[in-house]
Amino acid sequence: MLKKITVTVNGTQHVLEVEPRLLLVHMIRELLNLTGTHIGCDTTSCGACTILLDGKSVKSCTILAVQANGKSITTIEGLAPEGGPFTPLQEGFKENHGLHCGFCTPGMILRATELLAHNNNPTEEEIRWGISGNLCRCTGYNNIVKAILYAGAKMRGEALPSTEPEFV
Amino acid sequence: MIAQSFQYESPGTLAEAISMLHKYGEEAKILSGGHSLIPMMKLRLATPEWLIDINGIPGLAHIKKEGAVIKIGALTTEAEIEHSDLLKKHFPLFADVTKLIADPQVRNVATIGGNLAHGDAANDHPAVMLALNATVIATGSGGERSIPIDEFFHGFYMTALQHGEILTEIQIPVPPAGTGSAYHKLERKVGDYATAGVAVQLTLDSKGVCKAAGIGLTNVNPIPLRASRSEKALTGKPITDKTIAEAAKYAAEDCSPSSDLRGSEEYKRAMVAVLVKRMINKAAERARG
Structure with a gap:
């Protein structure tokens, strides 16, 4: 039996009829054609499907679309306006080579968005714990951590750290 | 999928x-x-x-102190527990355990009620609740029922909850002054189940004698295990290298881990002994302030 749900995605309200077993990530990608949210492991491990649900970072492969009824969703497409300025995190990833193949990037950025919303001055250790639910298989963590440190500095209005790429 | x-x-x-x-x-x-x-x-x-889906039911997500009891609503998320100053003040082990449960995104959604009601000895809260002597509140058509944590776990994915009952609250007695607690689990990577995990709560008197001990073990037994002999080895005695070694030995003997990808039975028993030792020391250190 289809269920009628109302969700606000990146500021736009959608009324959808969905099967209860439809996963939120499939709703986002297949019904709304927002393919920036990726499916990596499909088993709650890799974090590629991370989105913000009422401001909290969650793995959309492990939430049913019906559970998002009445809630507000932000995906990678909703962070910066079309052609508009990047968010500090997006800029940080660009300036610091924080993305290699790019597959984990949307999830990393959404997760770090919540992290910095709570604490815009995290230590490197807090960042590493903070993104412990997101896997990067290019082993690019060092530059991802640098990108998040950069975004924090930008949000605090402080001098930006060096963006020299790190080779390891 | x-x-x-x-x-x-x-x-x-x-x-x-x-x-x-x-x-x-x-x-x-x-x-x-x-x-x-x-x-x-x-x-x-x-x-x-x-x-x-019980998420739309109001009144099931709270952390509050009422008299000598801390009450945690079943829908309280791991992230809410992680950031609760009230819980961490009385039970420092919550800061240890929440950081080790899954990962930040999962903790934003996963609930303490679900962690217990799932009845899985690999989950972390069962051992914690054994160490803290919690009581589980189940609500059914006949009203509320209190289930002591020692009677809650019946087997693999089986608990004392009857069909038609919903786990609604966890109640934990506020421990007296001179109490400390600690939790650690050995895990291969973030988000893994424990190779072995140990929760300890100790109450010490002014002379350093152990007045009460609670020790729970994660994922080394078919059902969540209270290390009773280890608790007895500490109670009424000063915390010394000798009593700690005895408690660690009993826990390693009394659990029943199975060999799997996380390690052999022998290895897991050895790790239980190491973790019991470390967590007693950490809990005692916290108890002394």
Whole structure:
């Protein structure tokens, strides 16, 4: 039996009829054609499907679309306006080579968005714990951590750290 | 992976949820955080015909102190526990355990009620609740029922909860001054189940004699295990290298781990001994302030 749900995605309200077993990530990608949210492991491990649900970072492969009824969703497409300025995190990833193949990037950025919303001055250790639910298989963590440190500095209005790429 | 088809209900009251459980019978499952249930449904290890989503029911997500008891609502998320100053003040082990449960995104959704009601000895809160002597509150059509944590776990995925009952609250006695607690689990990577995990709570008197000890073990026994002989080895005695070694030895002997990808039975017993030793030391250090 289809269920009628109302969700606000990146500021736009959608009324959808969905099967209860439809996963939120499939709703986002297949019904709304927002393919920036990726499916990596499909088993709650890799974090590629991370989105913000009422401001909290969650793995959309492990939430049913019906559970998002009445809630507000932000995906990678909703962070910066079309052609508009990047968010500090997006800029940080660009300036610091924080993305290699790019597959984990949307999830990393959404997760770090919540992290910095709570604490815009995290230590490197807090960042590493903070993104412990997101896997990067290019082993690019060092530059991802640098990108998040950069975004924090930008949000605090402080001098930006060096963006020299790190080779390891 | 896509779950088998099911019907979905999201009742607004506890009474409504309980009557739905009676109406739909054994084929109905409760959905709280869903981070154990939904993965099982995607793998078709669980194929409920009805999901009763209790997230819309008000009054089930709280952390409060009432007299000598801390009450945690079943829908309280791991992230809410992680950031609760009230809990961390009385039970420093919550800061240890929440950081080790899954990962930040999962902790934003997963609930303490679900962690316990799932009845899995690999989960972390069962051992914690054994160490803290918690009581589980179940609500059914006949009202509320208190279940001591020692009577709650019955077997693999089996608990004292009857069909038609919903775990609604966890109650933990506020310990006296001079109490400290600690938790650690050995895990291969973030988000893994414990190779072995140990929760300890100790109350020491002014001379350093142990007045009360609670020790729970994670994922080294078919059901969550209280290390009773280890507790007795400490109670009424000063915390010394000798009593600690005795407690560690008993825990390693009394658990029943199975050999798997996380390690052999022998290795797990050895790790239980190491962790019991370390967590007693850490809890005692915290108890001394």
